[in-house]
Amino acid sequence: MASDLKSVIAARFQKICDAYNVYDLKAVSSIYAKDFRLVVPGESSLPGVEMLQEGCKQMKEGGLKMGKAEVLEVRGSPDGNMVYSIIRVDTLNADGSSAGKSNSVMIWQKVNGNYVVQVEVNA
Numbered sequence: 001m002a003s004d005l006k007s008v009i010a011a012r013f014q015k016i017c018d019a020y021n022v023y024d025l026k027a028v029s030s031i032y033a034k035d036f037r038l039v040v041p042g043e044s045s046l047p048g049v050e051m052l053q054e055g056c057k058q059m060k061e062g063g064l065k066m067g068k069a070e071v072l073e074v075r076g077s078p079d080g081n082m083v084y085s086i087i088r089v090d091t092l093n094a095d096g097s098s099a100g101k102s103n104s105v106m107i108w109q110k111v112n113g114n115y116v117v118q119v120e121v122n123a
Contacts, residue, residue: 006074009085012115017066025053032117039121063094083108
């Protein structure tokens with residue numbers, strides 16, 4: 001069960017990476033809940049989808065891409081409706097070199113059979 005859930009979350013996160021890498025705002029937004037919250041160091045909890053779109057815009061302007069993502073941990077509620085994950089991703093510069101790695105703790109909720117991100121905490 002845990003490895004299956006890890007595969008599902010890894011696939012969902014890969015969709016986020018793929019959408020960011022082609023700067024597809026609609027596809028990025030579709031994987032996050034409408035009332036999504038983002039928590040970043042030194043900031044208050046920020047309301048969601050607009051922040052995602054702004055982040056996508058900034059990545060495009062900076063020529064950045066999401067590189068290799070590694071799902072470090074996934075745990076789910078007994079009913080499978082809520083999941084948390086810890087994911088490390090390497091952000092790449094336009095020349096393919098690493099711009100740095102970051103970790104995200106994400107809380108996912110199953111909605112209409114698919115997991116969507118409710119909360120993301122970046123570190």
